[in-house]
Amino acid sequence: MATLKELTHREDRLAGGHRLCPGCGASIAVRQVLLGAGEDPVVAGCATGCLEVSTTIYPYTSWRTPFIHNAFENAAATISGVEAAFQGLKRAGKIPADKRVKFVAFGGDGGTYDIGLQSLSGAMERGHDMVYVCYDNGAYMNTGIQRSSATPKGAWATTAQVGPAQQGKQQRRKDLTQIMAAHGIPYVAQASVSHWKDLTEKAAKAFAVEGPAFINVFAPCPRGWRIPHDKTIEIAKLAVQTGFWPLYEVEDGVWRQTVKVVNRKPIEEFLRPQGRFKHLFAPGNEHLLAEIQADVDRAWEQLQKRFAKD
8 A cells, every 4th residue: 555655746636726615524535535546547526515516616627637527316327337438448449458547436425325325326236347435524515504314313404403392313324334335345445534544545445446346434524513624633533433433344245444443432522522413412411412322332333243253
């Protein structure tokens, strides 16, 4: 795997000067993933969302690589079609047979967990040689901080309000990483912008495999999470250290934890700095904190058993 010094010499394929919010986790995720692509040409696709609208404001673009924008729900379908066309042109002799191009699609949790799940599942099942990256910030941030199926239990969102009837989102979040692992594709990983080496190494593995790969990247949103813009990495680290967001990979069916957490911190340390969870610390909501801690503990133990089995 490339060293930090080697990575600093690689071209940054997402230029600065874009219009994402200060501290946005999405741009950090994209830059780290594309560093893992190495020197080969990359074709990138992007679902509608913060990342797309803020990096491609006409007539400007921050992408230093061929880029395709499509609708909210079909980033995976679009890139899988481009990859299929590329393979077809090689078979027809119109492109050299040894020509190497990598294909990647980016989508937020709304465009991946919810609206784009069908096209993503189809692309993975068909076995396209592509990487799909979800930057998970836990809500539909671009359209007004509506809850998604990735929004954590107890979080405030504009469609999961706090009041007498409920205290934020009532349901547990969907575990998309394990859903993708159930597809039996060559490579699946869960990563975080707070652990750059772990993320770039996972991206390098994902681009290297022949066939589909999926990476779910934890990418805090300062605006939606009600945190200062300079706390993005700190909050992302707390997600890992509390066990809320374990870092692991599933390589050819083998599950492996890539960052060990010896002494897990209480989930409160991840929740308390975020304004979207402040109601949970009001008197009378202690039972909600206990439920969330129990959910994290249960998921953590289940994963540990998977790692031990393999």
